[in-house]
Amino acid sequence: MISETEFQKELALIITNAIREDVGDGDHSSLACIPESATGKAKLLVKDEGILAGVEFAKQVFKYVDEGLQVETLLNDGAKVTYGDIAFFVSGSSQSILKAERLVLNAMQRMSAVATKTRYFADLLQGTNTRILDTRKTTPGIRALEKWAVKIGGGENHRFALYDMIMLKDNHIDFAGGITKAINKTKNYLQESQRQLKIIVEARNLDEVHEILQSEGVYRILLDNFNYEDTRTAVDLIGDKCLTESSGGINEETIRHYAECGVDYISSGALTHSVHNLDLSLKAV
Numbered sequence: 001m002i003s004e005t006e007f008q009k010e011l012a013l014i015i016t017n018a019i020r021e022d023v024g025d026g027d028h029s030s031l032a033c034i035p036e037s038a039t040g041k042a043k044l045l046v047k048d049e050g051i052l053a054g055v056e057f058a059k060q061v062f063k064y065v066d067e068g069l070q071v072e073t074l075l076n077d078g079a080k081v082t083y084g085d086i087a088f089f090v091s092g093s094s095q096s097i098l099k100a101e102r103l104v105l106n107a108m109q110r111m112s113a114v115a116t117k118t119r120y121f122a123d124l125l126q127g128t129n130t131r132i133l134d135t136r137k138t139t140p141g142i143r144a145l146e147k148w149a150v151k152i153g154g155g156e157n158h159r160f161a162l163y164d165m166i167m168l169k170d171n172h173i174d175f176a177g178g179i180t181k182a183i184n185k186t187k188n189y190l191q192e193s194q195r196q197l198k199i200i201v202e203a204r205n206l207d208e209v210h211e212i213l214q215s216e217g218v219y220r221i222l223l224d225n226f227n228y229e230d231t232r233t234a235v236d237l238i239g240d241k242c243l244t245e246s247s248g249g250i251n252e253e254t255i256r257h258y259a260e261c262g263v264d265y266i267s268s269g270a271l272t273h274s275v276h277n278l279d280l281s282l283k284a285v
Helices: 004-023 029-031 057-063 094-124 145-150 168-176 179-193 206-213 229-240 255-259
Strands: 039-046 072-074 086-093 131-133 166-168 199-201 220-224 245-249 266-268 280-284
Touching: 004 057, 004 094, 004 145, 029 094, 029 255, 039 094, 057 072, 057 086, 057 094, 057 145, 086 094, 094 131, 094 255, 094 280, 166 168, 166 179, 168 179, 168 199, 179 206, 199 206, 199 266, 206 220, 206 229, 220 229, 229 255, 255 266
Parallel strands: 131 266, 166 199, 199 220, 220 245, 245 266
Antiparallel strands: 039 086, 039 280, 072 086
């Protein structure tokens, strides 16, 4: 996974680009009718039910826009919220509050949706040893926010991007000429480039599981679109040789059954690509 320093750099890029995109050469609506010296206060109002996420990111946005803005936090990231809850108050320059408003709301609504979905899936796994993972099926440009929201919701992050973990999927394997060739080429590449990256290999059937197990150094085997019976068989075959992950069309009706097969992880793109934003508003008080 990426370091905290790299993660903070990603957040800074998101904020800079989002403000550039939204404000451009000025918030002319505010500049036209609100004096530069005017001050005010606003509240983050929850108009939905779910898991709150993005409070800490909102603070970063406010600070970027105007270091003089003050935030009074009432609810923290990860809190269960309902209609009428107030997450925080922000006070200071009225122009600055309005400049930051849309980015704060867009980010928090999306992050809260992801956190809510993740918490739902994580709760379905309660009592098992299986953990829920996100994927790279994220919204371009805001991956850091969505993966942050997954953690707030009680899930775990898969690799952040293509550069922080090796994942040999079906196309890699087919282009490389087979599983064993793909693994051997990967090991040689890592040795020659002096990189220390974990290796995940996808298996499409039990025969491929057997072949993967012939190679050393595999961190996790991804059991892609396996049925329950084959998943249990694969878990037994793999034992403690490496970790296991199930993926492929797993939903709220099937996730518990896959967990009970004994896999270490279940990955779901739905955590980030199939969510409905929580309804939040920033209202003057």
